[in-house]
Amino acid sequence: MMSLRVSLDGARATAIEKARQRLVVVAVMFGVVFSVMALRIVDLGLFQAVSETRYAAQSFLTPTALRADIVDRHGVVLATNLKTASLYADPMRILEPEQVAAKLSRLFPDLVEAQLLQKLQGNGRFVWLKRKLTPKQMWQVNALGLPGLAFQEEEERIYPQGRLAAHVLGFTDPDGRGLAGVEHYFDARLSDMDKVDEPLALSVDVRVQHALMDEVQRSVDRFSAIGGAGLVMDVRSGELLAMASVPDFDPNEPAASPEQAFFNRASQGVYELGSTFKAFTLAMALEAGTATIASHYDASEPIKVSRFTIRDDHPQNRVLSLPEIFVHSSNIGAAKMAMEVGTEAQQDFLSRLGLLRPASLELAEVGHPLVPDRWRDIATMTIAYGHGIAVSPVQLASGLSAMVNGGDLHPATLLVKSADQKAKADR
Known part of the structure; x- marks a missing residue:
C-alpha cells in the first residue's frame, strides 16, 4: 500500500513538471507573438508615417533645375542661378496650425495669415509656404522652433543687371521654366543638362544697351509719351546690339510690374511708321527701273482718289526730283512713284524685305504686320509713304x-553670328 502511494505521487510530480514546461513554452510563444505585433504597430504608427512624409515630400519636391547662364557678346553675365531654399510644411505634423500661421505671417508680412491657416489645416502631406528664402529668413524660421516645417534646396534665377534688357531676357517662373524673352524661346537649350555649363551668348552689348535705354527713357520723359522703343543693329549681320522698350520691368521681380510693362514695343508692337517707308519706295523704283536719280515728279497738286486726298505736309507746290522727294518728304511724289512700279511689284518688294510676315527674331513676343485685306490703288499709294501698313x-x-x-x-537676330553665317544673306 505504501509503495503504491509513493508510485502515484511520483507520477503526479512528473505530470505537473511536464505541464509547467508546456506552459512556459506557450507563454514564450505568446510573448514573441505580442512582441512582433507591438513592433509592427510602432512601425505602422511612427516609422511608416515618417516614411510617408518623406515620400510625400519627394513626390512634390522637385528641386529647381539647373539652368545655363545668359551672357552678352563680351561675356558679361545677364542671367544666372544662385542656390536658395524654399519653405514647406507637412500639415499632418502641424500640432497648432493657428499658432504657426500667426508666427509665419508676422515673420513674412507678404504672407496672409488666413491663407496660411487654410494650407496648414489641409489633409495633404505637403504644401508650399514661401519660395526663395534668403539665409537670414531660413535662420529666422528655424528660430521659431515649429515642428512640421522644412526647407527644400532650390536654384533661383537672378538678373545682375536689373532692368537692363528686360524685354530681351524675359524671366522664369519659381520652378525655373522660361516664361518670356529668350528665357522662354531658348528654354530647352538653357535647361539642357548637357549644356548647363555652356552660357548662351547674345548679340547684345551691355554698354550700348545702357546708352540706348537712357536715350529712349529721356525721349519718353521729354514728350510725356506713353511709351517708347529703340534698337541698335549691325547692318552687316542683323545682330541686335541693343533693344529697349519703355515702360520696362525688373525680371528679378516681374510680379511687381503692371501688365503693360511686359509689352515689347520694339518687336511686338506694330505701327504705321510713316515717311520712313519712303526709303523703301525710292529703292523699289530704282530697282524696278521705273525711276532713276534724274527722274522728276509733279507734286504741285494733291492727288484725289475717290473720297481720299493725298497731300504733302510740307508742300513745295512744284515738280520735284527724286532726291527732293526724299528730302522734302513728299507724299505726292512717293505715291506717284509707287503707282509707276505697280501694286504687285510693291507687294513683292516689301515681301522680300520681310515686311509682310512676322520677324524671325528669337523671341515669342513678335508682332504680326497689319496689311490691307484688299490691296487697291489707294493702298499702293498710301503704303508708299508708310500709311495703311503697320x-x-x-x-x-x-x-x-x-x-x-x-x-x-540680314534678318534681325539676338545671337552672335559666325563669319560663315554673316556671309549668308538674301539679296
Missing part, C-alpha cells in the same frame, strides 16, 4: 539695313 521697329530696321549695306538682307 510693322514693328525690328522689321523696319532689318529692311533699312539692306538699303545701306549693299543690298544684303
